[in-house]
Amino acid sequence: MSPKRRMRWSWWKDAPRNVSENEYAKFEFLVLGAIASGGLAVISLFMGLTGQALKTSQELAQVESLSVQAASEATTNRDLIKLEGYLVADNPPTLPDDPALQIIQGKIELVARNGPSTAEDTIQKVLFTWEAAVEQVFLSDGETRIPLAIALEQFPLPAAQPEPDQRPKIERTGESARLSKPKAITYADQTFPLTAADWGRLDYITTDLDRRVLPHGQTVTVVAALRDQQLVDPLGGRLKIALGTEADIRRTGERFGRLLTVIWLPLAIASYLCGKKAAQLNQDFLERSQQ
Numbered sequence: 001m002s003p004k005r006r007m008r009w010s011w012w013k014d015a016p017r018n019v020s021e022n023e024y025a026k027f028e029f030l031v032l033g034a035i036a037s038g039g040l041a042v043i044s045l046f047m048g049l050t051g052q053a054l055k056t057s058q059e060l061a062q063v064e065s066l067s068v069q070a071a072s073e074a075t076t077n078r079d080l081i082k083l084e085g086y087l088v089a090d091n092p093p094t095l096p097d098d099p100a101l102q103i104i105q106g107k108i109e110l111v112a113r114n115g116p117s118t119a120e121d122t123i124q125k126v127l128f129t130w131e132a133a134v135e136q137v138f139l140s141d142g143e144t145r146i147p148l149a150i151a152l153e154q155f156p157l158p159a160a161q162p163e164p165d166q167r168p169k170i171e172r173t174g175e176s177a178r179l180s181k182p183k184a185i186t187y188a189d190q191t192f193p194l195t196a197a198d199w200g201r202l203d204y205i206t207t208d209l210d211r212r213v214l215p216h217g218q219t220v221t222v223v224a225a226l227r228d229q230q231l232v233d234p235l236g237g238r239l240k241i242a243l244g245t246e247a248d249i250r251r252t253g254e255r256f257g258r259l260l261t262v263i264w265l266p267l268a269i270a271s272y273l274c275g276k277k278a279a280q281l282n283q284d285f286l287e288r289s290q291q
Helices: 021-050 052-061 068-073 246-289
Strands: 078-088 098-113 124-133 137-140 145-149 169-172 182-187 190-193 206-215 219-227 230-232 240-243
Touching: 021 052, 021 246, 052 240, 052 246, 068 078, 068 145, 078 145, 098 182, 124 182, 124 190, 145 219, 182 206, 219 246
Parallel strands: 145 230
Antiparallel strands: 078 137, 078 219, 098 124, 098 206, 137 145, 169 182, 182 190, 219 230, 219 240
């Protein structure tokens, strides 16, 4: 009994007769470009027309609003309320690369590598890790504050790039830019030597800095439950801690919505042009393969 023939998955790479690999690769690129840009055009137009960009602000508008002072003085519990204010804490920590910046929580990881991250022979090492957070977070209006009895994992932790003079710096040997080699990396008042024992012969080094910070005093809009004069997770996926005021969130959504209703057109044109060129190439390939 003859063995079963397996399906050939390389059909996409099989170029027609009398067609070079480079020409067929161009055809594949145009086909994928037409599909991708066309799909993005449809998604953008749909999101723009259905108001998906305003979904968050529309959900916020349906929740009862309460001031921080009123919430801190409330004698009855509420299942779901909306508040605006500043995230504050007692004795907030500061960042190691920016001692003047107080934070609610922060995470930093500095990685060095001597080549592309996709290469098998690339050496990659974590040089520096740091993490800190306050014990208790409060929502304040500048005068009154109310405790947030919510796990810090529920808070947003956006990426934040340091100032240019606070970024990791690569120190090199010698004065000639052409002949110098990296010898150390400095960051946050620390020096990390690049020794031959760890890196071997080193002609190139680069760094990746993952820095995430929730600043002390950050303006937020919170949707939570009120229990015993503190804000808690209302459960059911209803908790929201959004950066900025409700007005800020709505303005951002409106700008994004306007962008979506405009950007679909150039995407659709790009899809049409890529598809038209791909069809022309396909016809040319068919004629050449029959010769």
